[in-house]
Amino acid sequence: xxxDQTKPGMxxxxxxxxxxxxxxxxxxxxxxxxxxxxxxxxPLPQKIILPLRQHIGIPxxxxxxxxxxxxxxxxxxxxxxxxxxxxxxxxxxxxxxxGDYPVPHAGKAxxxxxxxKPDGEERWADIEPTENFLSIDPKQLQEIIRxxxxxGLGGAGFPAHVKLNExxxxxxxxxxxxxxxxxxxxxxxxxxxxEKAHYVVAGTRMIRHAVQARQCVIAVEEDMPEAYAAxxxxxxxxxxxxxxxxxxxxxxxxxxIQVITGKEVPSGGLAIHIGIVMHNVATAAAVYRAxxxxxxxxSRYVTITGKVGTPRNLQVLLGTPVSDCLRACGYExxxxxxxxxxxxxxxxxxxxxxxxxxxxxxxxxxxxxxxxPAEMPCIRCGNCVDVCPIKLxxxxxxxxxxxxxxxxxxxxxxFDCIECGCCSYVCPSHIPLVQxxxxxxxxxxxxxxKREGADHARQRFMQRQHRLxxxxxxxxxxxxxxxxxxxxLIADPDIIKSYIEAAVARTRDKxxxxxITDLEDKxx
Amino acid sequence: MADTILxxxxxxxxxxxxxxxxxxxCMALLPGLLCNIWYFGPGVMWQCLYATVFALLxxxxxLTVRKRDLRLFLGDGTAIVTAWLFALMISPLxxxxxxxxxxxxxxxxxxxxxxxxxxxxxxxxxxxxxFVLLCFPVIMNHWPVMRELSAGIDVISxxxxxxxxxxxxxxxxxxxxxxxxxxxxxxxxxxWEWVNLAYLAGGCWLVISGIISWRIPFGVxxxxxxxxxxxxxxxxxxxxxxxxxxxxxxxxxxxxxxATDPVTASTTPRGKIIYGCLIGLIAFVLRTWGAYPDGIAFxxxxxNAAVPLIxxxxxxxxxxx
Ligand code: SF4
Ligand code: SF4
Numbered sequence: 001x002x003x004d005q006t007k008p009g010m011x012x013x014x015x016x017x018x019x020x021x022x023x024x025x026x027x028x029x030x031x032x033x034x035x036x037x038x039x040x041x042x043p044l045p046q047k048i049i050l051p052l053r054q055h056i057g058i059p060x061x062x063x064x065x066x067x068x069x070x071x072x073x074x075x076x077x078x079x080x081x082x083x084x085x086x087x088x089x090x091x092x093x094x095x096x097x098x099g100d101y102p103v104p105h106a107g108k109a110x111x112x113x114x115x116x117k118p119d120g121e122e123r124w125a126d127i128e129p130t131e132n133f134l135s136i137d138p139k140q141l142q143e144i145i146r147x148x149x150x151x152g153l154g155g156a157g158f159p160a161h162v163k164l165n166e167x168x169x170x171x172x173x174x175x176x177x178x179x180x181x182x183x184x185x186x187x188x189x190x191x192x193x194x195e196k197a198h199y200v201v202a203g204t205r206m207i208r209h210a211v212q213a214r215q216c217v218i219a220v221e222e223d224m225p226e227a228y229a230a231x232x233x234x235x236x237x238x239x240x241x242x243x244x245x246x247x248x249x250x251x252x253x254x255x256x257i258q259v260i261t262g263k264e265v266p267s268g269g270l271a272i273h274i275g276i277v278m279h280n281v282a283t284a285a286a287v288y289r290a291x292x293x294x295x296x297x298x299s300r301y302v303t304i305t306g307k308v309g310t311p312r313n314l315q316v317l318l319g320t321p322v323s324d325c326l327r328a329c330g331y332e333x334x335x336x337x338x339x340x341x342x343x344x345x346x347x348x349x350x351x352x353x354x355x356x357x358x359x360x361x362x363x364x365x366x367x368x369x370x371x372x373p374a375e376m377p378c379i380r381c382g383n384c385v386d387v388c389p390i391k392l393x394x395x396x397x398x399x400x401x402x403x404x405x406x407x408x409x410x411x412x413x414x415f416d417c418i419e420c421g422c423c424s425y426v427c428p429s430h431i432p433l434v435q436x437x438x439x440x441x442x443x444x445x446x447x448x449x450k451r452e453g454a455d456h457a458r459q460r461f462m463q464r465q466h467r468l469x470x471x472x473x474x475x476x477x478x479x480x481x482x483x484x485x486x487x488x489l490i491a492d493p494d495i496i497k498s499y500i501e502a503a504v505a506r507t508r509d510k511x512x513x514x515x516i517t518d519l520e521d522k523x524x
Numbered sequence: 525m526a527d528t529i530l531x532x533x534x535x536x537x538x539x540x541x542x543x544x545x546x547x548x549x550c551m552a553l554l555p556g557l558l559c560n561i562w563y564f565g566p567g568v569m570w571q572c573l574y575a576t577v578f579a580l581l582x583x584x585x586x587l588t589v590r591k592r593d594l595r596l597f598l599g600d601g602t603a604i605v606t607a608w609l610f611a612l613m614i615s616p617l618x619x620x621x622x623x624x625x626x627x628x629x630x631x632x633x634x635x636x637x638x639x640x641x642x643x644x645x646x647x648x649x650x651x652x653x654x655f656v657l658l659c660f661p662v663i664m665n666h667w668p669v670m671r672e673l674s675a676g677i678d679v680i681s682x683x684x685x686x687x688x689x690x691x692x693x694x695x696x697x698x699x700x701x702x703x704x705x706x707x708x709x710x711x712x713x714x715x716w717e718w719v720n721l722a723y724l725a726g727g728c729w730l731v732i733s734g735i736i737s738w739r740i741p742f743g744v745x746x747x748x749x750x751x752x753x754x755x756x757x758x759x760x761x762x763x764x765x766x767x768x769x770x771x772x773x774x775x776x777x778x779x780x781x782x783a784t785d786p787v788t789a790s791t792t793p794r795g796k797i798i799y800g801c802l803i804g805l806i807a808f809v810l811r812t813w814g815a816y817p818d819g820i821a822f823x824x825x826x827x828n829a830a831v832p833l834i835x836x837x838x839x840x841x842x843x844x845x
Contacts, residue, residue, distance in 0.1 A: 342533075374596055383540075428545050432532050
């Protein structure tokens with residue numbers, strides 16, 4: 001099925017044939033709840049908790065000490081190696097702790113964070129704008145983007161400069177700026193485009209210069225007419241603006257590439273291998289700020305929605321605890337609710353309201369807890385096969401993952417699974433398929449690391465980060481999965497075991513403590 | 525709150541359950557069931573009732589023995605669908621103990637010995653049917669005379685159009701001579717053609733509502749149609765017309781309801797078509813040259829056995845492969 005697209009802003013009408021991707025789902029989007037309301041600036045929180053790793057890759061290394069006074073936008077942790085990005089203070093204040101705090105990562109309980117107590121002054125560090133980006137070398141532009149700490153703000157958190165650099169090494173045919181928010185409820189990109197269309201378009205041009213792309217496309221969903229119109233005002237012949245049909249997961253990288261270009265990202269490969277670089281609209285806007293003002297990424301749009309008093313989008317400083325954002329939207333904690341960071345299809349269920357908003361947080365969704373129907377055996381109905389956008393055989397994957405037949409799961413391309421959740425969504429037996437896949441992926445990754453030995457593993461590990469890290473989640477909850485990347489390089493099972501035990505104990509203490517402080521806060 | 529169990533994404537579901545699917549399958553069987561009752565009398569309904577009771581009893585015992593959650597698995601509705609399919613395959617004249625034998629054999633040997641729901645290789649209803657057919661061929665081949673033909677007389681046993689055609693072909697009669705008899709209707713067996721059309725209607729509804737894939741029934745009907753057309757073109761005196769094959773016996777029941785049992789059918793898109801065609805082909809061969817009048821149930825079982833192979837060789841290429 002192809003849909004004709006008319007490109008506005010051109011004298012001659014150019015049409016682009018859109019393509020289809022396999023499977024997917026069409027469902028109620030619930031975007032109206034928040035899409036019509038202007039985003040407001042969220043007030044300064046009591047505490048800013050900044051995880052050293054908010055991206056896929058190696059965590060940043062702190063360059064400040066406890067007790068230091070930091071300025072807004074000041075570098076507080078430097079990048080460690082290529083697949084890593086620096087971290088900046090979201091506001092001015094005092095560093096009160098550098099230690100383990102709960103973080104939003106599927107299955108990971110805690111990770112190292114820098115905690116800042118805001119002084120309320122919002123004093124900026126010296127930042128320097130870049131004049132006329134077109135005149136500077138693409139490489140240099142990339143460096144600017146990198147030093148601003150820009151990770152894919154769409155959700156996966158892939159360091160932006162890595163994509164950009166890969167883009168320069170390889171020839172980029174098409175740059176796609178992704179404004180397709182296919183998950184229900186989420187409207188942060190929609191709001192961002194409507195309110196800052198100029199940033200998005202200008203940022204797009206900058207990224208284009210940085211990767212020297214031949215063609216450039218901005219894509220939004222069909223049900224975002226206002227965003228489309230806002231962008232259309234700013235673009236020229238140099239950028240093609242496209243509406244794609246509303247179908248989950250059309251905003252997934254592989255799916256959007258397929259819809260726009262008809263090309264398939266090779267299994268196990270990257271988009272750049274077929275000459276495509278994709279970035280999120282929020283990334284484009286962040287690039288604009290980084291270049292024209294020298295501002296690093298310190299805040300983002302977040303949709304607060306679901307069972308909250310006044311659902312809306314907020315402009316939130318990175319590191320703001322989720323509980324703060326929820327309170328701002330009139331939410332009272334309720335035992336019957338569950339808080340999800342991200343959308344209902346791919347978001348992570350967070351069990352600690354102190355978890356901070358990070359670079360990849362696009363949505364905080366509060367849902368009512370519904371009884372989970374019992375998991376029945378797979379009846380091979382094939383519903384999952386019909387909806388899988390990657391054309392995998394989810395029921396076969398499940399079969400092998402369940403019987404711990406890890407080699408077989410690899411043969412059935414488990415690492416191509418994007419965890420979109422379509423298969424679980426339609427499974428009449430209510431099998432948590434995605435959970436099984438995550439489990440199998442984690443097991444395979446762990447086994448490979450063990451086999452290859454620590455040194456080699458580190459290398460491999462870095463290469464595989466973008467595929468694995470985000471997906472790594474142990475099936476059986478935090479115990480096992482507290483192994484953070486540097487620790488998991490230890491090959492000795494005993495060391496791992498004792499580490500895990502220590503981590504579990506730490507977590508428990510932390511939680512206990514945080515609960516006590518919570519109580520104290522309330523009392524006081 | 526900190527101790528809440530972390531739930532894996534997605535946090536949404538379309539709400540379908542095995543039970544809701546089985547309920548829809550039963551609904552889709554209703555037109556065929558009513559049509560059957562109309563032509564063959566209330567005996568059909570009694571068969572369904574017995575079969576349901578026997579199936580639930582057998583299932584309950586088996587689940588208890590295997591220590592499974594009775595409420596959960598008995599409530600999934602799969603045993604009821606098995607029962608109805610079995611009841612609709614057999615003649616309303618078949619005594620209850622035969623029905624009990626068939627149902628329990630199917631459930632024990634085809635379903636629970638393989639590990640229960642979701643693990644069976646063979647369709648339980650077809651297995652049960654074949655078992656009693658082999659054990660009690662005479663009883664199983666006695667059908668009541670169609671409502672319109674019996675003209676006041678209650679129930680007299682007779683042959684089905686498929687059976688009649690088979691015996692008389694063996695007696696050197698020609699199709700053109702055979703099929704002018706009162707057993708035959710407009711394009712297939714009298715009455716049977718309507719029963720089959722009713723199954724077709726119910727089946728189409730299942731396809732439209734997304735419960736079953738069009739590929740399997742399409743494959744079965746296509747398989748039957750293509751071979752029977754070829755043979756009837758080759759010699760219309762020896763081989764019945766494609767319409768006769770499509771709308772006689774259990775063709776439509778098999779195509780839409782038995783072959784599509786998800787557990788025992790192929791799961792890949794191409795595999796489903798191949799699997800369907802295989803059933804159609806085998807059914808035709810068995811009807812034409814086999815020892816029993818109808819071959820659908822045998823065909824399904826044979827194709828069931830081929831499913832692992834079919835699935836293996838029809839694995840679709842994944843994105844970017
Ligand atoms: S949807 Fe569920 S029951 Fe159906 S084949 Fe897939 S895993 Fe099995
Ligand atoms: S979660 Fe994986 S297997 Fe399931 S539909 Fe998405 S890509 Fe396919």
